[in-house]
Amino acid sequence: MAALPVNLDMDVLRTFVTGIDLGSFAKAATRLGRSPSAISLQMRKLEDQVGQPLLRRHGRGLALTEPGEMLLGYARRLLDLNDAAVSAVAAPALSGWVRLGLPQDFTETGLPTVLARFARLHPGVRVEAHVERDAVLRGELEAGRPDLALVWDTPGAAGEEGSVAHLPLVWIGPRAEAGLVAPNSLPPPLPPPLPRPLPLALFGPPCLFRRAATDALDAAGIPWRVAFSSPGLAGLWAAVAAGLGVTLRTPHGLPPTLRPLDPDDSDLPPLPSLRLRLVRGARGADPAVAHFAELLGETLAETTRRTALLP
Incomplete structure (x- = not known):
């Protein structure tokens, strides 16, 4: 049998x-x-x-x-x-729209998974994603435009409502070339000293990451200059990979051409962490918005857990 x-x-x-x-x-x-x-x-x-x-x-x-x-x-x-079957049979189908604002860091590492899962569960809901810098997203929240927005909170910001993860800030430089890697029998070579003033690749102001970088360098007495400025994250990654300067970001979604710099080896000041928070707008109680927020929060908690100091 x-x-x-x-x-x-x-x-x-x-x-x-x-x-x-x-x-x-x-x-x-x-x-x-x-x-x-x-x-x-x-x-x-x-x-x-x-x-x-x-x-x-x-x-x-x-x-x-x-x-x-x-x-x-x-x-x-x-x-x-299972959830799609229950939703289809036991409850009325959701409809309408969800307007989402998010920083560029998560367009490739969290958003596609969420959109695919949400579309399978609720094909009648339209999702509009607007990718922008943190300062712009905060302004749009104040204007009541997005239903949901992912924003960064500075250390010490009050409240934990909507908290998704705490991600460390790191200095980022180009990945060492394979030819510079020492054989296993030898200690790895020390990285060359960074030039002074330190060349930086940053977003233009206002930018939380730009302010964190310059404040940390000023506090450590390290001279700096902005060697490259870009409105987009892809531009910053390309500039750092080309050796035009270092930047500051979280290690989440870092391209393979870049690496976090060890503060001890690079003579750079230590950095705090940032909190990633999911903020609901005026339509936050709408069933479609609420379900999308739950799915997005769970997915981001999963995709960031390797680099996050979870709350």
Whole structure:
């Protein structure tokens, strides 16, 4: 007699995905309204069902095993299909529009995933994404234009409402050329000293990242000059890769041609972190806007967890 197929528990899969997205099963317990012991039982049940370990110890936390990585992709698709079925049958279809404002950092690392998942769940909702600098997005929020906007908060800003992640600020320079890498038997060569005044590639003012760079350099007594200015992130990346200057940003979405600079090796001052926050506009309670905000927050928490100091 053929063995009966294993039916994965959708509830358990949702716990699994939520824990990975939040970077903590303790946070998943809070989000899902369950006790930590109940979450542990669910994870053991899932491992028993698939017959493979899904999680392993990594420092003080947990990391996915190879079977866990594989299951995560299937779990997301199963949950999307489940949610789409429930939404189609049990509730009226959402319609209307969502107007989103976001910085250039997330157009390739978070937005495509969110748009694809949201379109599958709610094909009747139109999403308009407006990519701009932080200062412009804040002005548009004050004018009541976007329904949702991703903005950066300076260290010490009050409140945690809408907080998605804390991302470290780093100095960014070109990646070392392969020919300069020392053989394994030799210590790596010291990077050449950065010129003074320090050439910078920055957005024009007003810009939170520009101010953070110049304030840190001024406080450290390091002379600087703006060697390249661009209104777009792609222009900054190209200028830094070409060696025209260094810049300051978070390491999220960094192109392979660039690398974070070690402050100890480059004689540059240390930097704080920034908080990424999802702010709702006047239509924030609209069902389509609220659902898109939830999906966007979860996806960004997942895509930034490797570089984020999560709140």
